[in-house]
Amino acid sequence: MPRPPMFQRATVTRVIEETADTRTFVLAPHSGPFTYQAGQFCTFRVELAGEELLRSYSMSSAPETDSELAVTVKRVKDGKVSNWMIDNLAKGDEIEMTTPHGVFCLRDDTDAPLLGFCGGSGITPVISLAKSALTGTNRKVRLLCADRDRPSAIFYDALAQLAERFPGRLEVVRHLDSEHGIPTAATIQEFVGNDAGADCYICGPTPFMDLVESAWPGPGKLFVERFGAVPAGPAAPETAEDKEVEGTVTIILGRKKISVPRRANETFLESARRGGLTPPFSCESGTCATCMAKLVDGEATMRVNEALTDDEVEDGYILTCQGLPKSANVTVRYE
Missing domain, CATH: 2.40.30.10 (Translation factors)
Structure with missing residues (x-):
């Protein structure tokens, strides 16, 4: 479990x-x-x-x-x-x-090439993925690393050494804003080339990730790691933000159990706080699993989920920072 x-x-x-x-x-x-x-x-x-x-x-x-x-x-x-x-x-x-968590991981059921799009410190999880793929599989790896300038490029020498160890399997393309300007959609598409069916891993500043996502031609699978704010979908009308709707949200945390009237567009985490609980949380953007809880009664949806696996969701686990009641009466339990 x-x-x-x-x-x-x-x-x-x-x-x-x-x-x-x-x-x-x-x-x-x-x-x-x-x-x-x-x-x-x-x-x-x-x-x-x-x-x-x-x-x-x-x-x-x-x-x-x-x-x-x-x-x-x-x-x-x-x-x-x-x-x-x-x-x-x-x-x-x-x-x-x-302990480590997250789902920005390699698939073990494919030999597709791995393309990494890294903006600044976004290279951090991608170099981990590259080392794993190069050592544990036969997949080819190609990385586009976008940095402000040479001194700010993280793992510059480490990636060069890794490319020497895996000739023909690892390609590292350096895009320095100081020399080439900021990346454009043409930059992304030119780098993709004939590898549109690859697994694409994206990490970096939000504008950079948005650019890559919008320019990605597909049909390869996209994996995106975001640690900043993640859009939570269309905002509710201001007049409805605090409006109570039919139903009750029940939260169980340790020996404490509270029930509060449902409010439109209020997450389980927000309901728990309104009821006086102090549940665990971290990113509040759906990218970590610190706030995970189990749905024990009723139905719910999630605005964003970049932390739980499909199996965990099927077993009833949700991210309370992104979870919204779907049925009138809902109960979740932190474990």
Whole structure:
């Protein structure tokens, strides 16, 4: 039975300076080595000025090639956690983190080429996927890495070395804005070429990902990893936001159970908070599984789901930050 990822402590064994504003943290979980898949991420919990903050960062390591677990963090303007980690976290320090999770992973039922579209730090999960695919399969891998300039390009040398190890199977195309301007739809389509049937993995700033998605010719399968805000679909009319509708939402969290009247367009997470509960959550964008719960009565839908597998959804699990009641009376239980 799937469980929400639980927090545990890990020790920082090394800190690697990738660029001026990017660090890789090599971690030793106190519970022992994690089992994970390339492309997954961990959620970190830190307390700053009395405020508990949760942030998710992708692993740049791959289980097939790396004996140590590593996550790579880029400094974000006004980013409380990324700035704190880069400025303060050192060898020997401890930090709280979850076990790895996420569905931005390789398919094991295909030999299709893998195309990676990486904007800036979006290379982090994609280099993990590339190492896994090159080592564990016979698939060809082609990466388009878009960066502001050469000094800001993460894993520049690591990818060049990886290409040398796998000649004919790994191609890395560097698009530097300082030399070529920002990528366009023509840039994307030219890179795709004859590989429109490939599995396409996209990660990076939202405008970059939107560009790739809109320019992708298909019919290959798209995989998108978003850690920023994800559009939640059409907004409800302002007059209906707080309108109560027929039915009741019941939330069970540990020994606590609350029931509140349904409100139009209110997620289960919002209903839980309105009822006085403090359930677990992190991204609130449907990309992590921290807020997952099980639907035990009634029907529900999700605006966005980039964290739960099809099997988990079939078993009744939902992301409460994106889950909406579909029937009048609904009950969900955090496990």
